[in-house]
Amino acid sequence: xxxxxxxxxxxxxxxxxxxxxxxxxxxxxxxxxxxxxxxxxxxxxxxxxxxxxxxxxxxxxxxxxxxxxxxxxxxxxxxxxxxxxxxxxxxxxxxxxxxxxxxxxxxxxxxxxxxxxxxxxxxxxxxxxxxxxxxxxxxxxxxxxxxxxxxxxxxxxxxxxxxxxxxxxxxxxxxxxxxxxxxxxxxxxxxxxxxxxxxxxxxxxxxxxxxxxxxxxxxxxxxxxxxxxxxxxxxxxxxxxxxxxxxxxxxxxxxxxxxxxxxxxxxxxxxxxxxxxxxxxxxxxxxxxxxxxxxxxxxxxxxxxxxxxxxxxxxxxxxxxxxxxxxxxxxxxxxxxxxxxxxxxxxxxxxxxxxxxxxxxxxxxxxxxxxxxxxxxxxxxxxxxxxxxxxxxxxxxxxxxxxxxxxxxxxxxxxxxxxxxxxxxxxxxxxxxxxxxxxxxxxxxxxxxxxxxxxxxxxxxxxxxxxxxxxxxxxxxxxxxxxxxxxxxxxxxxxxxxxxxxxxxxxxxxxxxxxxxxxxxxxxxxxxxxxxxxxxxxxxxxxxxxxxxxxxxxxxxxxxxxxxxxxxxxxxxxxxxxxxxxxxxxxxxxxxxxxxxxxxxxxxxxxxxxxxxxxxxxxxxxxxxxxxxxxxxxxxxxxxxxxxxxxxxx
Numbered sequence: 001x002x003x004x005x006x007x008x009x010x011x012x013x014x015x016x017x018x019x020x021x022x023x024x025x026x027x028x029x030x031x032x033x034x035x036x037x038x039x040x041x042x043x044x045x046x047x048x049x050x051x052x053x054x055x056x057x058x059x060x061x062x063x064x065x066x067x068x069x070x071x072x073x074x075x076x077x078x079x080x081x082x083x084x085x086x087x088x089x090x091x092x093x094x095x096x097x098x099x100x101x102x103x104x105x106x107x108x109x110x111x112x113x114x115x116x117x118x119x120x121x122x123x124x125x126x127x128x129x130x131x132x133x134x135x136x137x138x139x140x141x142x143x144x145x146x147x148x149x150x151x152x153x154x155x156x157x158x159x160x161x162x163x164x165x166x167x168x169x170x171x172x173x174x175x176x177x178x179x180x181x182x183x184x185x186x187x188x189x190x191x192x193x194x195x196x197x198x199x200x201x202x203x204x205x206x207x208x209x210x211x212x213x214x215x216x217x218x219x220x221x222x223x224x225x226x227x228x229x230x231x232x233x234x235x236x237x238x239x240x241x242x243x244x245x246x247x248x249x250x251x252x253x254x255x256x257x258x259x260x261x262x263x264x265x266x267x268x269x270x271x272x273x274x275x276x277x278x279x280x281x282x283x284x285x286x287x288x289x290x291x292x293x294x295x296x297x298x299x300x301x302x303x304x305x306x307x308x309x310x311x312x313x314x315x316x317x318x319x320x321x322x323x324x325x326x327x328x329x330x331x332x333x334x335x336x337x338x339x340x341x342x343x344x345x346x347x348x349x350x351x352x353x354x355x356x357x358x359x360x361x362x363x364x365x366x367x368x369x370x371x372x373x374x375x376x377x378x379x380x381x382x383x384x385x386x387x388x389x390x391x392x393x394x395x396x397x398x399x400x401x402x403x404x405x406x407x408x409x410x411x412x413x414x415x416x417x418x419x420x421x422x423x424x425x426x427x428x429x430x431x432x433x434x435x436x437x438x439x440x441x442x443x444x445x446x447x448x449x450x451x452x453x454x455x456x457x458x459x460x461x462x463x464x465x466x467x468x469x470x471x472x473x474x475x476x477x478x479x480x481x482x483x484x485x486x487x488x489x490x491x492x493x494x495x496x497x498x499x500x501x502x503x504x505x506x507x508x509x510x511x512x513x514x515x516x517x518x519x520x521x522x523x524x525x526x527x528x529x530x531x532x533x534x535x536x537x538x539x540x541x542x543x544x545x546x547x548x549x550x551x552x553x554x555x556x557x558x559x560x561x562x563x564x565x566x567x568x569x570x571x572x573x574x575x576x577x578x579x580x581x582x583x584x585x586x587x588x589x590x591x592x593x594x595x596x597x598x599x600x601x602x603x604x605x606x607x608x609x610x611x612x613x614x615x616x617x618x619x620x621x622x623x624x625x626x627x628x629x630x631x632x633x634x635x636x637x638x639x640x641x642x643x644x645x646x647x648x649x650x
Contacts, residue, residue: 030152030438031233032393033126033224036322041224042108044171048217049105050080056201058100067137067172071105080104082221083128085214085361099189099205101176104217107168114225115165120319122226123161125171126154128219128364128392132183133176138169147428148184149218150389150411151435177215178205184411184432185209185388186420208414209388210607211354212596214361219392227319229255229312236306236442237479238329240342245288245329250280251308259312265327266305273304290342291328291444293403294382295633300403303328303444328400328444334481334500336536337583341405341447347636348405348540348586349629350383351376351611355391356595358614364392371616372592373398379611379622380629385485385542385588388413388453390436399445406445407483407503407542410436412452421461430472437476449473452484454505458492466495485542490530501585502531505543509568515559520571528579539579540586544572547608548619560608562620569624589625 033041049071053061061067066074080086082104087096114123125138131149135142144155161169179187187207192198207213232254239246253259265274265283274283289302303326310321333340340346353372355362369392376384383405390408399406410432415421433451440446451469455462466484473482481500486493496502508523509516531539546568547560554561569589576587594610597603606614611622 030435031231031323031325033124033222034324036324038321039224039226039323040111040114041222042110044106044108044221044223045082047079048082049077050086051075051077051103052086052095052098053101053103054094061101061103061174066103067142067174068140070107070170071103071172077105080216081360081363082106082217083219083365084216084359084363085131085218086216087212087214088359088361097205098215099178099203101174102215104173104175106171106221108171108223109166110161110169110223112165115162119158119162120228120314120317121158122156122228122230123158124154124224124226125157126152126222126224127173127217128152128221130173130175130217130219131177131215131362132179135174137172139164140170140172148411148432148435150391151432151439152219152393171221173217175215175217177213179207179213181417181419182422182424182428184425184429185414186417186425187213187414188417207598208416210597211356211388212361212598212606214356214596216361216363218355218362219364220394227255227312227321229253229259229310229314229319230321231308231310231323233438234306234308234323234325234442236325236327238327238331240288240290240329240331243287245285245290247274247283247285247304247306247327247329248281249276249283249306251310252279253310253312256312256314259310262309264307264309266307268302268304285329288329291330291400291403293341293346293405294377295380296341296344296346296382296403296636301328301401301445303400325442326397326400327442330444332447332480334538337538337585339447339501339538339585345636346405346447346585347580347632348383348407348588349632350381350385350405350586350588351379351592352385352387352543352588352590353391353592354387354595355389355395356593356614361596364394366394368616369395369398373402373404375592375612375616376404377402379626380633382629382633383407383586383588384592385409385450387543387591390439393439396440396443396445400443404445405447406443407448407450408436408440408443408446409450409453409485412455412484415452415455417456418459418461421456421459421465426465426468429469433469433473434476437473441477446480448480448501449477449482450484450503451482452495454485454487455495457484457486457488457495460494463494467498470495470498483540490527490534496535500537502535502537502539503542504531504539505590506541507544507546509571510546510559517557517564517567517571520568521575524572524575525579528575528584532583538583538585540588541572541576541584542586542588543590544587545569545590545609548621549604549608550613550617550619565609565611565619565621566624569621573628 134146138160146153192202233252235250237248263276294300306325306327385407386409389411483499483501485503487505508520546565548565557563557567593612594614596606
C-alpha cells in the first residue's frame with residue numbers, strides 16, 4: 001500500500017540529522033502531570049505556527065537552522081491547531097500525504113514565580129505524543145529528541161528558561177513522519193525513477209497497515225513544575241482476598257539522597273484507609289473495594305487515591321513535593337481456559353478502535369472521547385484493544401474510571417518484512433515496550449500487553465524476535481499476561497508458543513470466500529479447535545467483521561450492505577456461544593467506527609467495517625451487537641436486576 005507524497009526530494013527520515021548534537025529523551029519516571037500543592041501545569045494547546053519543509057532534500061530547516069530564530073522569519077508559516085494531525089486541516093493537497101520534516105513553533109510567557117528562585121523549581125516541557133521522530137528546541141537550544149509516536153516524552157528546560165522573566169519562551173519542534181523498516185510501525189520509501197511517468201525526485205511512503213498514516217503533534221503539550229528534589233516515579237501492584245488487600249509500592253526520588261517519604265491511601269470519601277513511609281513497602285487495606293470491570297459490579301472502576309509526600313533539606317531550606325496517584329485494587333490470572341479478574345471469569349465483549357475522526361485525524365479531542373465512551377457503555381462493551389498503538393493517557397484515565405478493560409497494544413503493526421525482525425528493529429521494539437509499560441503500569445484497566453498486530457510470525461526470525469520481546473515485557477511487568485495478535489496459520493506461527501493468551505484475527509466470508517456466509521460456522525469452529533489443540537491456551541477472537549456502507553441495503557444480504565454486516569456477525573456469534581463454554585474468552589469486533597485509510601481501489605473514503613460511522617452514528621450492526629453484549633452481561637453478572645437493565649444506559 002502506498003501513500004502518495006508530493007513531488008520534491010527524498011525524505012531521509014531519521015537519518016537526516018548529520019549536524020545535530022543529539023540528546024535522548026530523558027530516562028526515569030513518566031508520572032502524568034497533575035496540579036498538586038507543589039506542582040503547577042500550563043497547557044500549551046491552541047494555535048502553533050507551522051511550516052512544512054518542501055525543499056528537495058527536506059533538510060532546509062536543518063541546514064538553515066530554522067530553530068535559531070522565530071519560524072515566521074524563515075519563510076511563510078500557517079496556523080496549526082495542537083493537538084491535531086496536520087494532514088486534513090488545510091485545503092492544500094500537498095500536506096494531505098506529505099512525508100518528511102514539518103516544523104512547529106509556540107511562544108509562551110512563563111509565570112514569574114517559576115523563574116526567580118535560583119533553580120529550586122524545575123520547569124519541564126512534556127509532549128503527550130508526536131508522530132514519529134521529534135527534535136525540540138527551547139530558545140534555540142536543543143532540549144530533547146524522541147523516536148516513535150503514541151508515547152510521551154519530556155525535557156527539563158529549567159536552565160534554558162531561568163533568568164528570563166517577562167521574555168517569551170520560544171518552543172520549536174521539528175517532526176518527521178517517515179517510516180523505515182526499523183521503525184514501529186515499519187515502512188519503506190520507494191523512489192519513482194521512471195521520468196516518463198513521475199516528476200523528478202518523486203517518492204512514496206509504503207506501509208503495511210490499513211489505516212491512514214496521520215502525523216503531527218497529536219496529544220496535549222504542557223509545561224509543568226516540580227521542586228528541584230522531586231518524586232520521579234511511583235510503581236504500584238496489588239493483591240487481594242475477600243477481606244484484605246495489599247498494595248505494594250515503590251517510590252523513586254531524584255535530586256537528593258536525603259529525604260523522607262510518607263504515604264496515605266484514601267478511599268473515595270476521603271477517608272485514610274492505610275498509611276506508610278519510606279521508598280518501598282506494603283499497605284494493608286481491610287475490606288477493600290475492588291476495581292471491577294463495567295457490568296461486572298454495581299460500582300465499577302473503583303479507585304483509591306495514593307497521596308505521596310516527600311520532604312528534603314536543600315541548602316538549609318525545606319522542600320516538599322506531593323503527588324496523588326489513582327490506584328485500583330484488582331488481580332489478573334490466566335488459566336488454560338479462563339481469564340480471571342479478581343478471581344472471577346471475565347469474558348471480553350468489546351471492540352477494536354482507532355484514534356481517528358474527521359478533520360482532526362488522530363488529534364486528541366475531548367468531545368469525541370466522551371462521545372465514544374458513552375457509545376461504548378450504550379453498546380454494553382466492557383473492553384477494547386488499543387489497536388494498533390497506545391492511546392492517549394486521558395483515554396486511559398477514563399477506562400480506569402469507568403471500568404473499561406484494556407488490551408494495551410504497542411505500535412507493532414505491519415511487521416511484515418524479514419529485515420524488520422533484525423537486531424536494530426528488536427532494540428527499538430524493546431525500548432517502545434519499556435516506554436509503554438512505564439506509562440501504563442499502574443492502570444487497573446490494563447489487564448494484558450499486546451506486543452504486535454498481525455506480524456509475519458510465520459517467518460523463521462519471528463521465533464527469537466517474539467521470544468525476546470515477550471520475555472522482556474514480562475520482566476518489566478510480571479503482573480500481567482502478554483499476547484500478540486496473529487493472523488498466521490496455527491501450525492506455522494512461530495511466536496504463539498510464547499504468549500499467554502491466543503488472539504486471532506479472521507475474516508471468513510470477507511477476505512476469504514467473500515460473499516459465502518455459509519462457510520463461517522465450519523471454518524471458525526475449525527480455527528478455534530486447531531489453535532486450542534495445539535497450544536492449550538484461552539483464545540480471544542481479536543478481530544472479525546465486514547465493511548458496510550451506511551444506507552446500502554440488500555435482501556438477501558450482499559457484501560457491503562448493512563444486512564450483510566449483520567448476517568456475518570450473527571454467524572460468528574453462533575460459534576462464539578458454543579466455544580465460550582469451553583476456552584474462548586472474548587470477542588472484539590472490527591471496528592468500533594469507520595476510519596480513514598490510504599486511498600485504494602478497495603477503500604471508499606476509508607475502512608467501513610465500523611458498527612458506527614466515522615461521525616459516530618449507528619449502523620444496523622450496532623443494534624445487533626448491543627443486544628448481544630447486554631445479554632452476555634446479564635447472563636454473567638452478579639448485579640441486582642435493576643442495575644442489569646440496559647434501559648438505564650440509553
